[in-house]
Each structure stands twice: as C-alpha cells, then as structure tokens.
Amino acid sequence: MIETVTNGRSGTAMQGFANTISEEDIELVVDFVRREFMQNKATNTRYHTVENGWPNHEQYAPAFPFALGAIAIDTLDHELSPAEQIGKRIFMQSCITCHDRARVNEEGAIWDTRAVSFPRNQYSHKKEARKKEAHSRSGGTENIDSESGASPYARHDRAPVLERVTAQIREGEQLFQANCAFCHAADGTGKNWIGSFLEPHPRNLTDSANMGSMTRDRLRKVIREGLPGTTMPAWKSVFNLKQIDSIIDYIDKAFHPIDG
Ligand code: HEC
Ligand code: HEC
Structure with missing residues (x-):
C-alpha cells in the first residue's frame, strides 16, 4: 500500500x-x-452519524425509502401506507434539500411553487402554538417555525381566534380561510405576501374606511360577481347563496361588523 x-x-x-x-x-x-x-470496518463513511451531528437518525426511518430511491417520491399518497405518507412528508420537508429526488416515476417539474409566507400544506399556526406551549411547559427548547417567524407578512396569515360561534359562522370561516385568505390574508387585512403584490391590493376587510358603509347586499353582489378589472374573482359558480351568506356572517364577526 x-x-x-x-x-x-x-x-x-x-x-x-x-x-x-x-x-x-x-x-x-x-x-x-x-x-x-x-x-475496524468503521462506519464513518456513513454520513448520518452522531459525529456528524445526526443523533438518532433512525427516528427518520420512514423517510429512508424516499432517500434511497426504494419508493419514488412522486408516488401518489393514496398508493402509500400511512407510515409511508409520513415518510414522504418528512422527506419533502427535511431531506430533499440535500438528497434531491432519489427517484421519480415521471421526470418533470416536481416542485410546488408556493409563496413563502402562505401557510404550507399541513401547517397550522394553532398546532405550532400548542406544540410550543407543551414544549416550554416541559422545559424543552421552543419549537418556533423560523420560516414564518422571519416573515413580516406571517402575522397576517393567522386567523382571528373565534370562540363560541354558530355553525354557520364556522362554515364561513372554513370557506373564507380556504378560498379568500390567499389574497385577503387570514386576518382579512390583505397584508399577507400575495396581497401586497396584487394591484389594486385586496380590500382590507377590517378597515372602517371601507367597511363602515358596507352592506350585506353589497357584499353578496361583489362576492357573486367579482370586481371586473381587479383580481377579485366572481364566486357565483363556486358557492351557493347559503355559503356566501356564511362567509358574510364570518366577515361580520371576525373582521368588521356589517350594518344592514
Ligand atoms: C445536509 C445534507 C443532508 C440532509 C439534510 C439529509 N441527508 Fe441523508 N445523506 C447526506 C449525505 C451526504 C449522505 C451520504 C451520501 C452517500 O454516501 O452517497 C446521506 C446518506 C443518507 C442515507 C444512506 C445511509 C447513511 O446514513 O449514510 C440515508 C438513508 C439518508 N441519508 C436519509 C436521510 C433522511 C431520511 C433525511 C431527512 C430526515 C436526510 N437523509 C437528510 C446528506 C443529507
Ligand atoms: C385572487 C385574489 C382574490 C381572492 C381569491 C379574493 N379576493 Fe376579494 N378582492 C380582491 C381584490 C384585489 C379586491 C380589491 C379590488 C379593489 O380595490 O377595487 C377585493 C375586494 C373584495 C371586497 C371589497 C369589495 C368592495 O366593493 O369594496 C370584498 C368584500 C371581498 N373582496 C371579499 C372576498 C371574499 C369573500 C373572497 C372569497 C370568497 C375573496 N374576496 C377572494 C382579491 C381577491
């Protein structure tokens, strides 16, 4: 030698x-x-060792098949077992930055383009807050989502916490947060990431200057018909009248009281 x-x-x-x-x-x-x-046949040719800062790498075992190419990462969720679905999520969130795509069935775009401050799939500020609370009670390190925490827009991605509201308002909340918050922000201000780029800006639904003179009739019309020449879409073929009324009830409760 x-x-x-x-x-x-x-x-x-x-x-x-x-x-x-x-x-x-x-x-x-x-x-x-x-x-x-x-x-010694040392295992130090492996990367994920304690020495390299990866204690207990086995905890990510469900993601291994995706890192090693045993399962293609574009396999649809319904073709995966529940454990594999978790593994895929871990891989997409924490491993893909280094591992790229170990294997895909179909070449082509695999990245979802998504605005940074828009809550990511499965992400919930409520859940994070609860985790954080549990952590600090147990004396652990705080579990802060640094990506959202670093964004000046992120606080507008938090929906107001409503307690003891009717089922109708809950329905409106769900519809608003799933369809309108993307532009108007979860807190209705339009000051989220996307909202700040749209011209004109999505209306601030909490601002008395606009909302002081708003009526239910006007809201019904504008949500149904949209506002031509702006990005405000027409929802009449998406929601029925009852659903639109639920959204209006939600706006009334969460953002600004609607007279009339
Ligand atoms: C900072 C970069 C980086 C990240 C993040 C990363 N890996 Fe790795 N991983 C590597 C490198 C480098 C190797 C060694 C590659 C080789 O030998 O070809 C490796 C190898 C592996 C191996 C082969 C066995 C071993 O331990 O060497 C597995 C399995 C693996 N990674 C799984 C994962 C999983 C699961 C995640 C996410 C939880 C992850 N990796 C995140 C860089 C990374
Ligand atoms: C693609 C972006 C986008 C989405 C999604 C969106 N809006 Fe809008 N919305 C806007 C914009 C932009 C304006 C402001 C137009 C202007 O200032 O002229 C607006 C205006 C409004 C207004 C004010 C109308 C007025 O006459 O003052 C209301 C109320 C409203 N939107 C409610 C909603 C509701 C409820 C939803 C969900 C069902 C929704 N918007 C979804 C972009 C959006």
Missing part, C-alpha cells in the same frame, strides 16, 4: 503522492486506512 500511495498505479486514476506528501505522512495515512477501514 505504501508503494502504491508513493508511486501511484499506472493505467489508473491513482496518482503517486511522492511529491506532495512526506514519506512519514504516507505511512501515517496508510496506517489510518488499514486501521479504520480494513480492521
């Missing part, structure tokens, strides 16, 4: 190191290779 490291192997990519490393160092490195890899 010393001979090979010193003079190289002709006809292979193995070059000689006689001119770069001293004789003494060549002996040391050969000793190291023999001890670590040939005698």
Whole structure:
C-alpha cells in the first residue's frame, strides 16, 4: 500500500503522492486506512452519524425509502401506507434539500411553487402554538417555525381566534380561510405576501374606511360577481347563496361588523 500511495498505479486514476506528501505522512495515512477501514470496518463513511451531528437518525426511518430511491417520491399518497405518507412528508420537508429526488416515476417539474409566507400544506399556526406551549411547559427548547417567524407578512396569515360561534359562522370561516385568505390574508387585512403584490391590493376587510358603509347586499353582489378589472374573482359558480351568506356572517364577526 505504501508503494502504491508513493508511486501511484499506472493505467489508473491513482496518482503517486511522492511529491506532495512526506514519506512519514504516507505511512501515517496508510496506517489510518488499514486501521479504520480494513480492521475496524468503521462506519464513518456513513454520513448520518452522531459525529456528524445526526443523533438518532433512525427516528427518520420512514423517510429512508424516499432517500434511497426504494419508493419514488412522486408516488401518489393514496398508493402509500400511512407510515409511508409520513415518510414522504418528512422527506419533502427535511431531506430533499440535500438528497434531491432519489427517484421519480415521471421526470418533470416536481416542485410546488408556493409563496413563502402562505401557510404550507399541513401547517397550522394553532398546532405550532400548542406544540410550543407543551414544549416550554416541559422545559424543552421552543419549537418556533423560523420560516414564518422571519416573515413580516406571517402575522397576517393567522386567523382571528373565534370562540363560541354558530355553525354557520364556522362554515364561513372554513370557506373564507380556504378560498379568500390567499389574497385577503387570514386576518382579512390583505397584508399577507400575495396581497401586497396584487394591484389594486385586496380590500382590507377590517378597515372602517371601507367597511363602515358596507352592506350585506353589497357584499353578496361583489362576492357573486367579482370586481371586473381587479383580481377579485366572481364566486357565483363556486358557492351557493347559503355559503356566501356564511362567509358574510364570518366577515361580520371576525373582521368588521356589517350594518344592514
Ligand atoms: C445536509 C445534507 C443532508 C440532509 C439534510 C439529509 N441527508 Fe441523508 N445523506 C447526506 C449525505 C451526504 C449522505 C451520504 C451520501 C452517500 O454516501 O452517497 C446521506 C446518506 C443518507 C442515507 C444512506 C445511509 C447513511 O446514513 O449514510 C440515508 C438513508 C439518508 N441519508 C436519509 C436521510 C433522511 C431520511 C433525511 C431527512 C430526515 C436526510 N437523509 C437528510 C446528506 C443529507
Ligand atoms: C385572487 C385574489 C382574490 C381572492 C381569491 C379574493 N379576493 Fe376579494 N378582492 C380582491 C381584490 C384585489 C379586491 C380589491 C379590488 C379593489 O380595490 O377595487 C377585493 C375586494 C373584495 C371586497 C371589497 C369589495 C368592495 O366593493 O369594496 C370584498 C368584500 C371581498 N373582496 C371579499 C372576498 C371574499 C369573500 C373572497 C372569497 C370568497 C375573496 N374576496 C377572494 C382579491 C381577491
């Protein structure tokens, strides 16, 4: 081995190191290779070790098949077992930055383009807040979502917390948060990431200057018909009248009282 490291192997990519490393160092490195890899069969060629800052990497085991290419990452959720679905989510959130796509069934765009401050799939500020509370009670480190925490728009992605409201308002809340919050922000201000780019800005549904003179009739009309020349869509073929009334009840309760 010393001979090979010193003079190289002709006809292979193995070059000689006689001119770069001293004789003494060549002996040391050969000793190291023999001890670590040939005698101890050390596992330090693995990346996810405690030494590399990955204690208990086994906890991510459900994601391994996606990292190793055993399961293609564009496999649809309904074709995966519940455990595999969790593994895929872990992989997409925490591993793909380094592992890229180990294997896909269909080449092509696999990235979802999504605005940074718009809550990501499965993300819930409420859930995070509860986790954080539980953590600090147990003296653990705080579990803050740094991505949202760092964004000046993120606080507008939080819906007002409503307690003891009617089923109709809950329905309106669900419809608004699923369909309108994207532009108007979860808190109705339109000061979320997307909202700040639209021109004209989505109306601030909490601002008395606009909402002071708003009536239910006007709301019904504008939600049904949209506002031509702006990005405010017409919803009449999406929602029935009862659903639109639920949304109006929600706006009335959560953002600004509607007279008349
Ligand atoms: C900071 C970059 C990085 C991240 C993040 C990362 N990996 Fe790796 N991973 C690597 C490297 C580098 C290797 C070694 C690659 C090789 O040997 O080909 C590796 C190897 C692996 C291996 C092969 C066995 C081993 O331990 O070396 C598995 C399995 C694996 N990663 C799973 C995961 C999972 C699951 C996640 C997400 C929870 C993840 N990795 C996140 C860089 C990363
Ligand atoms: C694609 C972006 C977008 C979506 C989605 C959207 N809006 Fe709008 N909305 C706007 C914009 C932009 C305006 C402001 C237009 C203006 O200022 O002229 C607006 C205006 C409004 C207004 C004020 C109308 C007025 O006459 O003052 C109301 C109320 C409203 N939207 C409610 C909703 C509701 C309820 C939903 C969901 C069912 C919704 N919007 C979904 C972009 C959007």
